[in-house]
Amino acid sequence: xxxxxxxxxxxxxxxxxxxxxxxxxxxxxxxxxxxxxxxxxxxxxxxxxxxxxxxxxxxxxxxxxxxxxxxxxxxxxxxxxxxxxxxxxxxxxxxxxxxxxxxxxxxxxxxxxxxxxxxxxxxxxxxxxxxxxxxxxxxxxxxxxxxxxxxxxxxxxxxxxxxxxxxxxxxxxxxxxxxxxxxxxxxxxxxxxxxxxxxxxxxxxxxxxxxxxxxxxxxxxxxxxxxxxxxxxxxxxxxxxxxxxxxxxxxxxxxxxxxxxxxxxxxxxxxxxxxxxxxxxxxxxxxxxxxxxxxxxxxxxxxxxxxxxxxxxxxxxxxxxxxxxxxxxxxxxxxxxxxxxxxxxxxxxxxxxxxxxxxxxxxxxxxxxxxxxxxxxxxxxxxxxxxxxxxxxxxxxxxxxxxxxxxxxxxxxxxxxxxxxxxxxxxxxxxxxxxxxxxxxxxxxxxxxxxxxxxxxxxxxxxxxxxxxxxxxxxxxxxxx
Amino acid sequence: xxxxxxxxxxxxxxxxxxxxxxxxxxxxxxxxxxxxxxxxxxxxxxxxxxxxxxxxxxxxxxxxxxxxxxxxxxxxxxxxxxxxxxxxxxxxxxxxxxxxxxxxxxxxxxxxxxxxxxxxxxxxxxxxxxxxxxxxxxxxxxxxxxxxxxxxxxxxxxxxxxxxxxxxxxxxxxxxxxxxxxxxxxxxxxxxxxxxxxxxxxxxxxxxxxxxxxxxxxxxxxxxxxxxxxxxxxxxxxxxxxxxxxxxxxxxxxxxxxxxxxxxxxxxxxxxxxxxxxxxxxxxxxxxxxxxxxxxxxxxxxxxxxxxxxxxxxxxxxxxxxxxxxxxxxxxxxxxxxxxxxxxxxxxxxxxxxxxxxxxxxxxxxxxxxxxxxxxxxxxxxxxxxxxxxxxxxxx
Numbered sequence: 001x002x003x004x005x006x007x008x009x010x011x012x013x014x015x016x017x018x019x020x021x022x023x024x025x026x027x028x029x030x031x032x033x034x035x036x037x038x039x040x041x042x043x044x045x046x047x048x049x050x051x052x053x054x055x056x057x058x059x060x061x062x063x064x065x066x067x068x069x070x071x072x073x074x075x076x077x078x079x080x081x082x083x084x085x086x087x088x089x090x091x092x093x094x095x096x097x098x099x100x101x102x103x104x105x106x107x108x109x110x111x112x113x114x115x116x117x118x119x120x121x122x123x124x125x126x127x128x129x130x131x132x133x134x135x136x137x138x139x140x141x142x143x144x145x146x147x148x149x150x151x152x153x154x155x156x157x158x159x160x161x162x163x164x165x166x167x168x169x170x171x172x173x174x175x176x177x178x179x180x181x182x183x184x185x186x187x188x189x190x191x192x193x194x195x196x197x198x199x200x201x202x203x204x205x206x207x208x209x210x211x212x213x214x215x216x217x218x219x220x221x222x223x224x225x226x227x228x229x230x231x232x233x234x235x236x237x238x239x240x241x242x243x244x245x246x247x248x249x250x251x252x253x254x255x256x257x258x259x260x261x262x263x264x265x266x267x268x269x270x271x272x273x274x275x276x277x278x279x280x281x282x283x284x285x286x287x288x289x290x291x292x293x294x295x296x297x298x299x300x301x302x303x304x305x306x307x308x309x310x311x312x313x314x315x316x317x318x319x320x321x322x323x324x325x326x327x328x329x330x331x332x333x334x335x336x337x338x339x340x341x342x343x344x345x346x347x348x349x350x351x352x353x354x355x356x357x358x359x360x361x362x363x364x365x366x367x368x369x370x371x372x373x374x375x376x377x378x379x380x381x382x383x384x385x386x387x388x389x390x391x392x393x394x395x396x397x398x399x400x401x402x403x404x405x406x407x408x409x410x411x412x413x414x415x416x417x418x419x420x421x422x423x424x425x426x427x428x429x430x431x432x433x434x435x436x437x438x439x440x441x442x443x444x445x446x447x448x449x450x451x452x453x454x455x456x457x458x459x460x461x462x463x464x465x466x467x468x469x470x471x472x473x474x475x476x477x478x479x480x481x
Numbered sequence: 482x483x484x485x486x487x488x489x490x491x492x493x494x495x496x497x498x499x500x501x502x503x504x505x506x507x508x509x510x511x512x513x514x515x516x517x518x519x520x521x522x523x524x525x526x527x528x529x530x531x532x533x534x535x536x537x538x539x540x541x542x543x544x545x546x547x548x549x550x551x552x553x554x555x556x557x558x559x560x561x562x563x564x565x566x567x568x569x570x571x572x573x574x575x576x577x578x579x580x581x582x583x584x585x586x587x588x589x590x591x592x593x594x595x596x597x598x599x600x601x602x603x604x605x606x607x608x609x610x611x612x613x614x615x616x617x618x619x620x621x622x623x624x625x626x627x628x629x630x631x632x633x634x635x636x637x638x639x640x641x642x643x644x645x646x647x648x649x650x651x652x653x654x655x656x657x658x659x660x661x662x663x664x665x666x667x668x669x670x671x672x673x674x675x676x677x678x679x680x681x682x683x684x685x686x687x688x689x690x691x692x693x694x695x696x697x698x699x700x701x702x703x704x705x706x707x708x709x710x711x712x713x714x715x716x717x718x719x720x721x722x723x724x725x726x727x728x729x730x731x732x733x734x735x736x737x738x739x740x741x742x743x744x745x746x747x748x749x750x751x752x753x754x755x756x757x758x759x760x761x762x763x764x765x766x767x768x769x770x771x772x773x774x775x776x777x778x779x780x781x782x783x784x785x786x787x788x789x790x791x792x793x794x795x796x797x798x799x800x801x802x803x804x805x806x807x808x809x810x811x812x813x814x815x816x817x818x819x820x821x822x823x824x825x826x827x828x829x830x831x832x833x834x835x836x837x838x839x840x841x842x843x844x845x846x847x848x849x850x851x852x853x854x855x856x857x858x859x860x861x862x863x864x865x866x867x868x869x870x871x872x873x874x875x876x877x
Contacts (some may be wrong), residue, residue, distance in 0.1 A: 142678065164627045174598050175625060176636065193853045197601075198588065198638040203858050207601060207634025230683070255567070257658045297705070297768060298681065298713055304706025308658070357623040361544035382824045389624040392544075429625035437628070442620065444628055451628050452617055453866035460857065471629065 018101055019060045023080050027062055030072035035109070037061040046090070046104050050151075050351060053400055054095030054435050058085065058104040065109050067126075067184075067192075067220045074218060075190025077103055083465050084188065086214035088127065088159025091151045093353055094434025095161065096213045098469055105218055107158045108215040113137045114221070122181050124223045127158025131165075143226035146300065148175040149430070150338045158219050164211030168262045168400035169294070171388035173227070177210040184221035185209055188466040192220065195440065207457070213432050214467035216460045232305045235333055236326040238313035239284060241370075243253070243267055243383075246289035247364035249316035250387045253293065254360070256312040258305045262294040263388030264337055268342075270382045270395075274336045279341040281329075281336035284454065287319065292333055341383045341395070347380060348397035352409050356420035357429035360390040366423060370394045370416055377412040379405075391429035392420065413439060418443065433471045441473050446465030451475070484515045490616060490647045491568045497645075498614030508612075510641045512580020532582050532827075539648050540622070543568055547605060549650040551568045552582025559651075567835065571597050574685065574702075582646045588638030590787035590794070592685040597654060601637040606650035609636060609643055611866035622650045623658060635861070643865050657704035659815045661714045666698045667726040672765040674699050675788065680720050681713040688786040690768070692775045697768070697784070702788055711830065712857055767793050 037043060038060040039110045048055045059082075064070040069110070077084045083102030090097055090106075097104070110126035113134065117123070118141045123134055131152040134145040148167040149155055155165070161183065164174040173179075183195040183206050195205035209216055240246040246265055255262065266274075271283045271290065283290060291313060295305035310321045324330035344351050358366060369385065374381035374396065385393040394416055398405040417427055417440050425431070427440045440448060453472055487493035509526035514533040529615060535551035536558070542548070543566040550559055559581060560573035574592035583589075585607065588600045597603070606620030620626060620633035636643060670687045672684065674680055683701040690697025702715055703710045721728045764786055771784060771793075785794040785826075 063612070075678060095623070097809055143595070157628040164631070166625055170625070172597075174602050175629065178598050178602050187857075191853060193857060196852065203603060203861065204588075204638055205641070205854060205857065207631050209862075210634075211631050231682075254655050257567075257655045259655065275507060298709060300712050301705045303711035304658075304709045305665065308706065356873060357625045359545040359547070361542070386625075391625050424622065424725070426621045426623050426626045427628050432627055433629065435699065441628065447618060448615075449619075449629075452865065456630055456632070459864040462819045 019082060019103070020080050023076065023082065024060060026076050027073060030076055031062050031064045031069045035063045035065060035069070037063075039435045046087070047098070047107075049087070049090040049092040049095060049097045049434075051095040051098075051434070051436055053406070054098055054354070056098050056100035058099035059101055060235055061104040061106055063106045063109045067110070067186075069188050070105070070107065070110070070218060070220050071190055071192060073103075073105060074188070076185045077105075077436050078189045078465060081463065083467065084214075084218070084466050085467050086158075086162065086218045088156035089130070089151075089154055090164065090285060091155040092159060092434060094163070094353070094428070094433040094436045095466070096432050096434030097159070098435060100469065102465075102468070107218065108156060110158075110220070113399045116141060116143070116226075120144065121226045121228075122223050123226055124221060124440050125157055126221060126337040127156060127161070128221050129157050131155055131157055131160055134226075137228075138226050139229065141226075142229050144229050145224055146170075146178050146179055146227050148340060152211045157222055157224070161210050161219050162213050162389065163220055163432035164430070166290075166386065166389070166391065168264050168386060170430075171263055172259050172261045176374075177207055179225045180206055180210050180222060181225050182223040183209050183215045183219055186220050187217040188461040188463065193217075194329045203422065211432070213434065213471050215457055215471050217466060228479065232299045232302045233294065233296045233330065234295045234302040235292065235330045236306050236310060237322045237324070237333060238244070238293065238310070239287045239322070240289045240291070240317060241287060241319055242317065243289040244364040245317040245369045246291050247367050247387070249291055249313045250363060251360055252312040252316050252354050253291075254388065256308045258295070258308045258312070259308060259390065260293045260295050260305065262292065263386070264292040265291065265383065265385055265387040266290045266337060266340065267383040269380065270340050272348050273343045273382065274340050277339070277346060279339040279343060281332035281476075283336060284352065285331075287406065289383075291318075294330075311349060337384065340382075344382055344395060344397060345376050347382075348399055350400045352396040352413050353421075353431070354392065354394045354396075354400065354413060354416055355431040356425050356427045357389065357418060358420050358423045358425035360388075362423040362425070363387065363390060363392075366392070366419065369419060371414050373415050373419070377408040379408060379412055386429075390425070414440075435470055438470065484531050486514070486531045486534050488534045490535070490610060493535075493645060493647065494610050494614045494616055496530075497610060497612060498616075503612040508641075510582075510586070510645050512583035521738050532580065532645065535582075535647055538562065540650075540774050541566075542622070543653075545622070546624075546655070547650055548653055549606070549622065549648055551580050551648055552580060552585075552646050554581045555579070556581060556584055563653055564656065566765060567654045567656050569684075570651065570741055572600060572603055572651070574687075581649050581651075581768075584676040585637055585641050585649050592687045592700070592787065594787055595686060596824065598686040603632050603650060603652045604633055605652055607633055607636050607646050608648040609646055611644040613866050615866055616647075617644075617866075619652065624652065632865075635865070642862060654767055657710075659707040659710040660702065660704045661710045662700060662702045663714050663717050663721075664729040665717075665721045665726045666696060666729065667724075668695045669765065670697055670699045670726055670789075671768065671786065673724055673726065674701070677720075681837065683713070683717070683860055686788045688764075688768075688788060692772055692784060695772070764788060764793060820843045 011265045043057050046061050047057050062073050064073055085102055086101040087097035087104050087106045089108055107127040110128040115124040116137055138144055148169045164176050179430040185193045187193055187197055195209050198204035198205045207226045210449045241257045267289050293309045297303050313321055351373045380397040396409050396412055400406055400411045427437050428446050507526045508528045510530045512532050515531050532553040536553035537551045539549040547601045556573045557578045557579050560570045563570050571593040572591045585604055605622055610616050637840045684704045685702030688697050688699045718728045
């Protein structure tokens with residue numbers, strides 16, 4: 001029994017039904033008593049990430065305040081044989097930061113921006129720093145961090161690294177892994193490790209750890225690359241009466257030699273819900289799809305690229321192409337795009353968001369088929385996605401309190417996933433596999449490939465305690481090499 | 482010893498399987514068509530595999546901006562093929578003509594790293610045959626993919642340690658409507674260009690200079706619409722005039738083609754080549770350090786910088802040990818000195834990468850890499866079926 005700090009007169013029981021005796025006390029000693037949560041009513045806050053259909057409770061949550069506390073905590077869990085489930089801000093969409101027993105290690109309180117190295121164009125940050133906060137710190141130096149997941153105001157850079165997050169502006173500039181220069185990891189046994197990009201003659205361990213979803217350890221520090229702030233940015237909105245035409249226009253714009261920084265598609269259903277919300281940007285309600293095209297560079301470069309994109313969009317049947325006349329209009333368009341996911345809450349309490357990536361040429365044929373699948377299962381579908389990358393996000397709306405709806409959503413989701421894989425695609429482009437897509441891994445990887453990945457995991461996580469049950473399906477007996 | 486030149490992945494897999502049980506010996510892999518192994522390798526590889534005959538197009542999807550080719554295809558040939566479809570392969574701008582497999586295995590820097598991303602971003606998938614003869618495919622021909630571990634990134638720069646790369650799927654880019662290159666020469670052209678935010682931004686940037694003297698030439702390449710390219714190139718020329726840098730317009734490509742590569746001087750007959758990585762802002766200081774150290778060399782070599790990734794390539798026929806010898810201690814010191822500028826030496830230890838490294842240089846590299854990552858790599862190599870140190874690059 002320990003006294004709860006800050007409440008000296010209250011005596012609380014420190015125990016857990018599942019954790020080994022003494023572990024909670026050891027965790028409190030290692031991380032500070034106010035950094036450990038074990039009370040059932042407080043644990044409920046951690047029962048899901050942004051994929052609310054996938055739930056589970058940890059035995060405890062630890063929120064280390066710094067790197068040394070993190071190392072001590074991971075080491076303790078390893079020695080005790082207790083699963084360690086890393087978590088950032090819990091904005092992930094794949095159930096990757098959800099526990100089913102074990103201890104959730106949340107790095108959201110490690111929030112120092114340790115260095116902005118202007119000359120070397122990098123920033124050294126702790127994992128709990130919000131993605132947008134890096135930009136706030138870098139902006140006075142004329143620098144910025146390029147990847148911009150739609151949840152950048154709430155998600156942490158540590159979570160971005162764990163999932164290799166993308167975002168609307170990744171078409172030209174690349175995703176998280178393209179902007180991580182160095183990672184400091186705490187391996188599953190508590191050993192700290194500096195992982196670099198292979199510039200030292202070694203393997204690109206940074207590339208391996210980025211996107212490993214906490215199955216190879218917890219990230220404790222990150223050095224990201226910063227790029228100069230764009231001198232000019234221009235955005236236009238191409239409006240279409242047919243969603244397949246919008247799909248064709250994506251290829252036509254790129255075929256014209258223009259590589260926009262962002263090339264996003266928003267469909268009619270999404271426009272309707274966004275325009276009914278506080279994020280309304282004046283998008284027309286009577287179009288089937290809109291493409292958001294953004295280009296940046298010198299003023300003349302932006303003008304040239306947007307003109308080319310406009311010509312290409314019109315050649316594919318765009319009804320109208322509108323330019324954002326000023327920064328306010330441009331930000332309104334992005335606000336509408338980035339807040340679309342939240343706005344879907346107006347239509348239904350739950351959303352199943354898919355994240356497949358398909359070859360771009362398959363988009364015009366696939367988009368009508370997504371709609372057909374949703375119709376067949378009597379579900380509402382909203383599309384807004386990174387069309388330039390072929391990274392589709394068909395959002396199926398439902399109410400998880402209805403078993404029938406959940407069953408229909410799962411069937412429709414599986415059909416969409418299978419369709420994308422058959423078109424030469426993959427199951428996830430930026431959200432990660434988490435717990436949600438483990439069952440789909442067999443669609444894209446053969447037994448040999450999965451076995452190779454398991455061996456990589458086991459080489460680093462020797463006791464199988466790092467975020468178990470995520471990323472890879474369990475080995476079927478008899479398939480070991 | 483003969484050089485084994487498989488005509489297919491199956492043939493190579495069979496050859497490796499036959500030898501899988503044999504005593505583990507160093508195998509060298511090359512993309513070049515060789516009759517016999519070059520002299521001077523230390524230790525001498527017991528076998529050499531040339532992927533030269535694996536130079537076919539496996540799948541070309543212009544609409545999806547992807548191409549899959551055999552590892553032995555020359556990058557110049559690859560660039561020509563995709564150009565016929567109005568597409569662009571920016572990695573062709575990597576100094577000299579390489580094989581696709583060598584380019585990836587050595588993760589060579591290229592001129593457009595800063596704007597389009599380095600090799601590891603341009604490679605979407607690859608097929609590898611492990612030391613034991615097992616064929617494995619990593620990645621997919623799509624623009625984004627976070628399903629499972631990103632093993633493709635491990636393959637980039639693995640230099641044969643994971644096995645023999647036999648096919649590579651590259652990301653392609655639309656051919657820019659116009660392209661133009663401007664050459665700037667003078668003392669500290671590099672510092673001037675990097676340090677001055679008033680200089681117009683370009684998409685491609687490299688720098689070359691002799692070891693002796695303090696002069697170098699920066700190559701700035703602009704791509705985009707014709708008007709944009711013309712205006713920015715003219716601005717850069719004015720900017721350079723104001724700073725008394727010599728301006729030499731070069732490679733003004735007509736619309737619809739990629740930038741025409743600038744002719745390079747031939748390499749010196751015996752060359753040692755090292756690749757040193759600095760933070761972008763420290764390149765000029767790195768160049769100055771190297772020049773000071775090399776100033777007494779009998780046969781001055783040349784220095785090459787790819788500015789985006791902060792990569793400085795050093796090529797010399799004097800001053801540095803020729804062939805595949807360990808990196809000299811002073812070279813390590815130079816990088817260490819620069820690394821300390823970063824303020825947190827423990828976290829950002831200096832990096833040195835020795836491009837032409839065989840086993841001897843591998844040992845030198847191990848000196849500057851933390852023990853933890855070395856052990857981790859050894860475990861990974863075992864898990865992935867890698868073997869003895871071997872290397873897959875162009876230089877053999």
